[in-house]
Amino acid sequence: QWQLVESGGGLVQAGGSLRLSCAASGLTFRLYTMGWFRQVPGKARESVAVINWRGDESDYADSVKGRFTISRDNAKNTLYLEMSSLKPEDTAVYYCAASPEGGLRISRDTRYWGQGTQVTVSS
DSSP: OOEEEEEOOEEEETTOOEEEEEEEESSOGGGSEEEEEEEOTTSOOEEEEEEOTTSSOEEEOTTTTTTEEEEEETTTTEEEEEEOSOOGGGOEEEEEEEETTOTTOOOTTOSEEOOOEEEEEEO
16 A cells, blocks of 8 residues: 655745655655645645656756745655755645656546655744
8 A cells, every 4th residue: 555654844934945855655656746835724735746756857846936946755665855045935735746757747637646755934
């Protein structure tokens, strides 16, 4: 049975940093495109960052470019999201997602989701 488990969320002041991790098990991690999404109440889940299976290509939402960095360690089956210069509008539940489709896109229809971790940025 596959599992994606996020960690690293919490409360941070504006301008601060956090590092999220997503530990994968039960799937061949190195073959999956991986990504981070976030969601606030009343809004659709949005893609934040995505990384290809090799880890040499990534893409970001315009709102986080230059502040967030996605990376992966295929030897450890772990995905990361380094977040810096955090803003109150970054407050959301952050979800790890996986897709076997390849490329740099993860559909919201993917069945591979973690349970989410809360990130709260205070002003």
